[in-house]
Amino acid sequence: MASPMSANSFLKALKAEGLTVVEVDDWRDHNRNHKGPWGPVHGVMIHHTVTRDSAHTVNICRKGYSGLPGPLCHGVITKDGRVHLVGYGRANHAGLGDPDVLRAVIAERQLPGDNEASTDGNRHFYGFECENLGDGDDPWPDAQLEAIVRAITAVCRHHGWNARSALRHLDWQPGKVDPRGIDWDDIEARVTKRLGGKPATAPRPTPSRPVVDLSQLRAAARSNPSAQGQPVTYAGVRTVEAALVDEGLLSKAYSDGHFGTTTVTAYAAWQRRLGYRGQDADGIPGRTSLERLGDRHGFTVTS
Template identity: 70%
Template sequence: MAAPMSASQFARILRAEGLDVVEVGDWEDHNRDGKGPWGPVHGVMIHHTVTRGSARTVDICRKGYSGLPGPLCHGVITKDGRVHLVGYGRANHAGLGDDDVLRAVINETALPADNETSTDGNRHFYGFECENLGDGDDPWPAAQLEAIERAAAAICRHHGWNERSVIGHLEWQPGKVDPRGFSMGSMRSRVGDRLGSKTPAPSLPAPKRPKVSLSQLRRAAETNPQMKGTPVTYSGVRTYEAALVDEGLLEKARLDGHYGWDTKDATSRWQERLGYRGRRPGEPADGIPGRDSLTRLGNKHGFDVIA
């Protein structure tokens, strides 16, 4: 537990760790502090952006989306290993997550499975968005991975934390998959080596995979796009949508847990990718998940399908 360092301290410790830091506009005063408190801080959270191109990535993370204003993090780590500071203070990066995970971060103990969305993470975590498509194929250059390691270590060093204060978004909020393409266990090991404080790796059971109900997902798909008010949904929609985002079929800004027209269109494109078509010639796939299309998506993106 600690009070956040000042913006000038933040930039200084990153440079002291050997990072190439780019200060973007009025980043020191760009925040969401008017929407809630910033601090006490307990850890560092790592994300991937699902974007291509450094300039575009930095711009999006600074400005945000129509439904999610920026900044979306404190620093953007691009593929060349530079850290672009886009905001400081409360940022829209972590969202609601698991209070048991937060407790483990505070105590620097092994992380439990994240299965709740009860705690405001934007208040308690420094956040870095890292330029990557998040599809499991987009490479992570050595310079970028080293920059993630150095940035996390710099913050931990300042606050006197060890590597267990560094987590991924996927370890904080159910349904999230970022960062994808390297393991957070390996990154914590790198941070621990840099800090000289590496703790023995705990023996943990395999993490539980999220479960998505086919019947509930179909019910949301068949009902929500026709509704004019706020769609009715269930938590599995967000897990499903995150996989569609990773496939490049749904914009990250539309990952809202509501099976609306955007999700239905993305599903249709996924079905067509698998060879499915509409009933009439030239008609697109219907966008209503079937067992085969859902199972194949789950196998690829780490969730199980139940009835």
């Protein structure tokens, strides 16, 4: 169990690791602490932003967007390798994740697959968002990868953790794919080397790609709005809702596995974003729109 370091100690740790740090506005006091506690902390989580342009990326991560107020992380690592501090304290970056994964991070052992979303990650992890489109094609410059390694190392060195206290968003929360395109085994080995430790004996397993059944999803979209309470009628709804949250179309509060009226409205907005109009944008998933969402957020569509 570890208490979060102070803002000044965080800044000092990053600079001591040789990072170029940019302090953005009132980052020390910008947080979501009124929504719940921050700490004890157990690890550091890495994300990609699905954005381009450094200034735009930093601004979004500081302010957030509709349905997900900022800060969305503690530091933004841009493609030039600079770390922009946008908040400190509780941040909207990790969301609900798997308690078995948390236990593995605490024990610094190989992670299990994530199949639950029940534990508050915003409370327990430092978070760094990394500027990248997340499409698998957008490159990760060497300067940015080195900054990721050094940022992880800075936090781990302060707390006396090893490299297994770092994880990806995809390791934590079902349906997530970020940071896509990074060789995580290489990142972990480089952190271990900087910390002066021995490399892990086994690589982390490659997570399986989530599968969403179109027919079951359509059935949920048609039946859930009239259902009482919030029944999870089909597990794939959580995967689709997580993607809609990432697109800024659905509030995280409604990412609950219930394809209710709010999710229907959010999905209709996704259909309109793709150019559909009228009855073609009714919020009931179709194959093309769902496959487009899956391509962006790492899930496979079956019938």
